[in-house]
Amino acid sequence: MKTSNGVVAAPNPLDFLNLDALLSPDERLVRDTVRSFVNDRIKPNIGTWFDEGRFPRELIPEIADLGLFGMHLEGYGCAGASAVAYGLACLELEAGDSGIRSFVSVQGSLAMYAIYAFGSEEQKNEWLPRMASGKAVGCFGLTEWDFGSDPAGMRTTARRSGGDYVLNGGKAWITNGGIADVAVVWARTDPEDGHRSGAVRGFLVPRGTKGFRTNDIERKISLRASVTSELVFEDVRLPADAVLPNVSGLRGPLACLSEARYGIVWGSLGAARTCYETALEYAKTRIQFDKPIGAFQLTQEKLVNMMLELQKGQLVALHLGRMKDDGKITPQHVSFGKLNSVREALAICREARTILGASGITLEYPIIRHMNNLESVLTYEGTSEIHTLILGEALTGIAAYK
Amino acid sequence: MKIVVTVKLVPDTNADKRIDPASKRLVRTGVETVLNPFDEYAIEAALQLKDKAGEGTTVTVVTMAPESGKEVVRKALAMGCDDAVLLSDDGLAGSDVWGTAYALAAAIKKSGFDLVVCGTQSTDAITGELPGALAEFLGVPGLTYVRKVELNGTTLAAERETDNGYLKVSCPLPALISVTKSIGEARYPSLKGIMGAKKKTIAPLTLADLALDAPVGSVGAKTEVLALAQPPAREKGKVVHVADGAEGARAIVDFLKEKKLI
Ligand SMILES: Cc1cc2nc3c(=O)[nH]c(=O)nc-3n(C[C@H](O)[C@H](O)[C@H](O)COP(=O)(O)OP(=O)(O)OC[C@H]3O[C@@H](n4cnc5c(N)ncnc54)[C@H](O)[C@@H]3O)c2cc1C
Ligand SMILES: Cc1cc2nc3c(=O)[nH]c(=O)nc-3n(C[C@H](O)[C@H](O)[C@H](O)COP(=O)(O)OP(=O)(O)OC[C@H]3O[C@@H](n4cnc5c(N)ncnc54)[C@H](O)[C@@H]3O)c2cc1C
Numbered sequence: 001m002k003t004s005n006g007v008v009a010a011p012n013p014l015d016f017l018n019l020d021a022l023l024s025p026d027e028r029l030v031r032d033t034v035r036s037f038v039n040d041r042i043k044p045n046i047g048t049w050f051d052e053g054r055f056p057r058e059l060i061p062e063i064a065d066l067g068l069f070g071m072h073l074e075g076y077g078c079a080g081a082s083a084v085a086y087g088l089a090c091l092e093l094e095a096g097d098s099g100i101r102s103f104v105s106v107q108g109s110l111a112m113y114a115i116y117a118f119g120s121e122e123q124k125n126e127w128l129p130r131m132a133s134g135k136a137v138g139c140f141g142l143t144e145w146d147f148g149s150d151p152a153g154m155r156t157t158a159r160r161s162g163g164d165y166v167l168n169g170g171k172a173w174i175t176n177g178g179i180a181d182v183a184v185v186w187a188r189t190d191p192e193d194g195h196r197s198g199a200v201r202g203f204l205v206p207r208g209t210k211g212f213r214t215n216d217i218e219r220k221i222s223l224r225a226s227v228t229s230e231l232v233f234e235d236v237r238l239p240a241d242a243v244l245p246n247v248s249g250l251r252g253p254l255a256c257l258s259e260a261r262y263g264i265v266w267g268s269l270g271a272a273r274t275c276y277e278t279a280l281e282y283a284k285t286r287i288q289f290d291k292p293i294g295a296f297q298l299t300q301e302k303l304v305n306m307m308l309e310l311q312k313g314q315l316v317a318l319h320l321g322r323m324k325d326d327g328k329i330t331p332q333h334v335s336f337g338k339l340n341s342v343r344e345a346l347a348i349c350r351e352a353r354t355i356l357g358a359s360g361i362t363l364e365y366p367i368i369r370h371m372n373n374l375e376s377v378l379t380y381e382g383t384s385e386i387h388t389l390i391l392g393e394a395l396t397g398i399a400a401y402k
Numbered sequence: 403m404k405i406v407v408t409v410k411l412v413p414d415t416n417a418d419k420r421i422d423p424a425s426k427r428l429v430r431t432g433v434e435t436v437l438n439p440f441d442e443y444a445i446e447a448a449l450q451l452k453d454k455a456g457e458g459t460t461v462t463v464v465t466m467a468p469e470s471g472k473e474v475v476r477k478a479l480a481m482g483c484d485d486a487v488l489l490s491d492d493g494l495a496g497s498d499v500w501g502t503a504y505a506l507a508a509a510i511k512k513s514g515f516d517l518v519v520c521g522t523q524s525t526d527a528i529t530g531e532l533p534g535a536l537a538e539f540l541g542v543p544g545l546t547y548v549r550k551v552e553l554n555g556t557t558l559a560a561e562r563e564t565d566n567g568y569l570k571v572s573c574p575l576p577a578l579i580s581v582t583k584s585i586g587e588a589r590y591p592s593l594k595g596i597m598g599a600k601k602k603t604i605a606p607l608t609l610a611d612l613a614l615d616a617p618v619g620s621v622g623a624k625t626e627v628l629a630l631a632q633p634p635a636r637e638k639g640k641v642v643h644v645a646d647g648a649e650g651a652r653a654i655v656d657f658l659k660e661k662k663l664i
Contacts, residue, residue: 009432025473026596029480033590067593079593089593 013280017311022318023084030085034092037066042096047363049225053218055099056225057179064134068093068104070112076128078112083324087266087317094270098373099226101267106175107131109260111138114184114202117255118247123204127182139180141171141231142253148173149386150401151186152250156233158187158203158243165189165243167203167211167236173380177229178216181207184244185231186253202244202252211236222372258331261381262324265337266317268377269310271370272345275352276306278365282356293355302351309344316340332394339387346374403459403553406515407448407483408506408536409441411467411474412526419526426627427496428526435474440521442481442588447581448519449482449589451553460484462513466494466506472604479599480591486602487513491609496620499531504622506532507539508612513605515540517558520580522547533580543573549584 012018020028041059049056063069070078072086081089094101112131115123115138130136147153156169167187177183183205188198205212211234216227244252280303283294293299320337323329349371353360360367378384386401393399413419413433420429448461463478463486465471475486489509497505510518518540523530537544549568550561559572563582591599609618616622640657644650658664 025476026600029477029591029596030593033480033596037590065592066590067595071593079597081593081597085593
């Protein structure tokens with residue numbers, strides 16, 4: 001930025017490359033709005049929520065008022081924002097906490113997106129406006145206890161019985177499961193379904209349907225301000241119109257995952273940014289050997305490396321966002337971003353942890369909370385290993401999963 | 403019902419402020435411009451009145467600021483205001499309270515109004531005098547430091563904060579109020595608001611459109627800044643050493659009495 005006397009201003013440690021200038025005024029306004037919401041409503045209390053292992057349900061209406069649920073979808077009460085705006089919102093939310101961002105991702109990119117992309121007009125009208133306004137919470141059930149990275153092996157079945165479907169089996173590690181009003185459940189149908197034999201189909205299972213129950217997963221040390229649950233289906237009878245009519249096969253859930261993964265490309269960098277900023281401030285004020293620890297070369301190198309990766313990651317995220325808005329992104333591009341962002345974000349948080357010394361391990365500072373949260377983010381939505389294999393296949397043309 | 407909110411665009415409140423010793427004006431280049439934080443309460447008050455009144459009530463933002471202020475005005479539109487007027491002209495540079503109020507009054511009269519809502523003060527010049535001057539130029543009742551406001555037909559009822567309580571007052575419309583923080587936390591712009599703001603109009607206005615009778619800008623200024631000085635450094639706090647709590651309490655009470663605070 002040029003000042004009035006023509007001198008180029010020194011780089012800002014919090015936005016070294018002035019990436020801000022790459023955003024449109026609207027995009028900056030979205031970012032600033034979500035950032036002030038997170039500063040006002042999340043940061044002051046998140047340590048306590050994490051400590052208590054509680055997701056702050058009371059925030060749902062406020063997040064809905066901001067218009068963040070399904071914000072990148074069009075119509076049905078959704079804002080129709082760009083992919084970049086959606087990414088910026090994810091980043092700011094996750095600068096608060098990965099659990100809060102996860103809630104918004106699952107609601108918008110997994111549950112609402114599934115209905116939006118593959119649902120009937122009736123299903124969209126029934127659920128999307130209620131979900132956009134936060135009056136209904138959604139979850140997305142793909143993973144099972146025995147099938148994580150390899151969902152094609154799933155054992156949950158939807159058998160035809162007269163005009164109905166009967167669901168049996170269970171899903172594991174489902175974000176929002178215990179608080180969801182509607183579960184999008186992926187299950188294997190039987191051959192006489194009329195579609196390809198044994199195809200995976202998506203079903204909308206409302207809370208309270210007979211035979212459907214949930215058990216929350218306790219004793220987590222990561223994503224504690226987020227509900228993670230098991231879904232159990234015992235002879236759950238669903239009417240024929242519970243099926244998502246417009247998709248068949250794993251293509252359906254994978255398309256939803258690609259949406260949510262895109263949000264993580266940005267989101268995880270938010271956690272990293274908070275850790276970097278905290279470490280930078282700490283390094284300038286913490287005195288040891290009569291000097292701020294930021295005066296030691298070793299500390300400076302850590303800060304510089306953190307800043308480099310954070311800025312590079314944000315450039316990649318923005319580039320992918322522009323590609324997505326141009327309709328030119330592929331799942332492999334998203335894998336590039338998810339793998340890089342989460343891996344580097346985790347490394348940044350761990351480095352920040354060392355700079356804070358003992359203070360880094362308490363909930364008084366955000367570091368260890370973000371660090372632990374990112375362990376989940378590294379695993380869900382495709383583990384780092386799986387994304388490596390996706391990219392490996394894209395490079396060599398050889399699939400190495402099996 | 404037409405509500406006008408006046409907002410000032412000010413340098414980022416967190417940035418260090420510098421005064422140019424030659425012009426004795428605030429240096430505004432290189433510093434991010436934001437909505438005057440006090441004016442967010444004015445917007446909130448106007449939008450609350452609109453929410454209550456429903457259909458047929460509009461909120462227009464009026465600001466006197468450089469052309470580049472457009473981006474900041476969008477935030478007010480994203481919060482829910484219907485449209486905006488941006489009064490911009492090189493001839494307005496260097497306006498004092500008198501000139502600012504005079505020009506703003508002309509712009510507001512031009513767009514029409516039933517109620518004008520101002521903030522209590524800006525965060526840069528902080529005179530807090532503009533609302534009073536504006537009411538005078540508009541020729542309407544001006545109720546400043548309002549913490550609660552209600553509209554009943556063509557009457558406005560308000561509570562005005564004072565040093566030791568509040569006054570219940572009312573006046574006929576059209577009128578002007580300036581509102582305090584107690585009006586309620588300003589809402590966040592919503593995603594839909596931000597998207598919708600793009601389609602709302604920010605009408606440009608220049609001095610030529612206003613055809614004022616008196617000169618404004620630095621030539622028309624009635625005040626002149628003679629000198630600038632740093633505020634005196636804060637005095638050191640007083641430490642009292644006492645034997646017990648009772649004696650300490652007495653020392654505090656004596657101190658407060660001496661300062662005429664109790
Ligand atoms: C907090 C949290 C929330 C979640 N929320 C949801 C949700 O809302 N909905 C949902 O459906 N799921 C959800 N998940 C599940 C998540 O998607 C799975 O955990 C993930 O897909 C990995 O599956 P897994 O845990 O069974 O690990 P596994 O698949 O058993 O993998 C274990 C390890 O083996 C590696 N591995 C597996 N296969 C290969 C291979 N071919 N080559 C090399 N390495 C391999 C993995 O990378 C990993 O390191 C959530 C998980 C967590 C932790
Ligand atoms: C260092 C310095 C010293 C100054 N000293 C003087 C001085 O002594 N005398 C003098 O007359 N001027 C002075 N000025 C000029 C001053 O900036 C203008 O008078 C200004 O436009 C109005 O005053 P204010 O910012 O104090 O508004 P305030 O009266 O503090 O603002 C109250 C409300 O008025 C409205 N408002 C104010 N300005 C605008 C605007 N431009 N557009 C729309 N609404 C607005 C807002 O709703 C605001 O909340 C000085 C400026 C500087 C930088």
